[in-house]
Amino acid sequence: MEKRLLVWGLLVVAANLRASLTGVGPLLDRVQADLGLAPAVAGLLNTLPLLAFVVLSPMVPRLAARWGAERLLGSALVVLTLGIALRWVPAAAGLFGGTVLIGAGIAVGNVLLPSLIKRDFPAKVGLLTSAYATVMGGVAAVASGVAVPISEVAPGGWYTALGCWVVFALVAVLLWAPQVRAPRLGAQPLRAHRLPWGSGLAWAVTAFMGLQSLGFYVVVTWLPQVFQDSGLSAAAAGWLLFVFQAVAVVTSLAVPAALRWARDQRALAAICSTVMLGGYLGLFVAPGWALLWSVVLGLGGGACLVLALAFMSMRAQDAAEAGALSAMAQSIGYLLAAVGPVAFGLLRTVGSGWRVPILLMCVAAAIQTVVALVAGRGTVRVPTATPSSSNGGKTGPVEIQDAPVSPPPAR
Template identity: 80%
Template sequence: MASGTSVSPNANRTRSGNTLLVWSLLVVAANLRPALTGVGPLLDRVQAELALTPAVAGLLTTLPLVAFAVVSPVVPRLAARWGPERLLGGALVVLAVGVAVRWVPAAIALFGGTVLIGAGIAVGNVLLPSLIKRDFPTRVGLLTSAYAAVMGGVAAVASGVAVPISRAVPGGWHTALGCWIVLALTAIVLWLPQLRTPRPRSEAVHTRRLPWGSALAWAVTAFMGLQSLGFYVVVTWLPQVFRDSGVTAGDAGWLLFLFQAVAVATGLVMPTMLRRARDQRAVAMLSSAVSLVGYLGLVAAPGWALLWSVVLGLGGGACLVLALAFLSLRAEDAIAAGALSAMAQSIGYLVAAAGPVAFGLLHTVSSGWQAPIMLMCVAAAGQVVVATVAGRGTVRPTRP
């Protein structure tokens, strides 16, 4: 690694070891969204029980994104010192503790646990693209699509079952949010064999500066930030937008499930499109434009909730896979992928963090949903523009 190339343990791993690693990575990916997407359908109950304003309630989605922005830049250096396997194992423990703390029926526990969850997820967000680039460099598109599908699929289930669980079990919404500790503990157990990977030798530790001076890196960062802003606004506020148009709470939760299910299905076809295209500019622009159509539809005909859930899922699912794939496809090696991933996810999620709060504030100030949805139209239009740059080329990061 001192030469600037990343050496993969994959060379010394058996076929069964590779299979276990893939399954472990997928289970880790399954933990990166449900603790967040299960909040939206329950937000009205949380607001009512804890007497929260819409802007304060939006912090339940914004706080993890702030944690992403704060933690992401330091992940490559920590991974170089401790090894990505150990760092990811520690992050899973932090995530599990956060879910457990949030189960406690108190406002301070709810917000404190959310911060811990965000910190744990931030490490996974940065390391997964880097590990895929390092261990499976010829299958980046396939494995990125697979882990995005798992991540989105479990997130969709979390949205769909949140309200039914809160009604069926003791503890109500507290239990609906806390039950995801089972999945976190499963990931910890499956990841234990990866902890046997030797720690990096001090003379082999090598990192790179984040590519702040690269226009392409900034385009990738902007694409990541804008698509993330859209995703987190949708999973936080779409159920309430639908409820105000006459949809019941349970049906609004399932419409959010539909949005995410369509996104997963769309993500599964992306590897084929990525293989056939010379670069990703056209597909990134088209996917962003589909999201724009979905937001415009919510403004023009909010009663067509089913249609706009599908349209937003089509655009959002494709853009998520593209944003994640760019972190590997635009990097020359695994170390560069880690640096680009840290930059894109720190700044990108900082942009996304403003989304749910701004959306809630605009709703409060304007006493309606048209103004905040128009904000999302502007964001989607900007995403179409940055897609023209983010869709091709290689970032050349500088070394420290």
């Protein structure tokens, strides 16, 4: 019963890690018009959370070691709730200030969920990673699909469409409260580890995380606008973004089975990255086939997200090392991803069209395909930053174990 409650808590936390971000894209044109924002400035609405990920992610393992992972995650959910509520204030300051708080709350959840799964469910990493990615993506898909309809019927328009997710965040706070009051009996506290800056494998995992995140945030920020400029209505473009995310959710459900049978994840990660490349090339050549490219991008994107999250646990020896690798991958990875929405908007403004920005995404997907061949195999050895390390508290160089590591069975 105790573990079942923990699983439900983790899944409800996951449900809040994307919805407050993906609802922005379909409303971006209205936000720009009402607040008089340039495209690059509007792109900051999905870039500011990424910058928060960059700044806060490296701090999370040490904070979790000091305060406890459960308490830290509970505090992050409260910050996330406050950020969503602040977005409801009808002013640009509320919108951008709330977005920063949302980014801070999500940053903690992003880092802690892989390490908590590794700690509490080491034999079911693939299954639970897929489950939380599916819930996260499913709620995010709904958020993008209903954003425009809510803004058209609800008092407050798009402010309400962005702020109404505070209800979901409050539910997460309440469901996680038992874990804060009484952490699971026998659960080991997370130790602090230095981030594995000297590991080539860790950098490959980081690059894979960053490139797939860059693609995701560019798509959820600008894909509706690309479709609208091709002649679709705002509502239709929002539902196509929903299709992208719904297909990604379905695809993510198939990943555990693939992880179970694969000796390593190199081929799977490379194939899924190639599918993403195909979707971007399709947008470049025939942007009018909006539904087809939404489906193709969803097929590749859903699998790549689950793989990126799973790599943080599968490439680590234990929960503490998973936390350190997760912090590195998400700080540097999201720094790369943060460039995406702003650069995409700038290139569109400078070039007066979408072809150059979409070509940039083709290049990013091609690089991701190459990186996947490295990130899909091996184990990163992370030096401990505490006196309990095997060398008496001194930190030695990072070692990489090159032997292939099969993923845990996804039962």
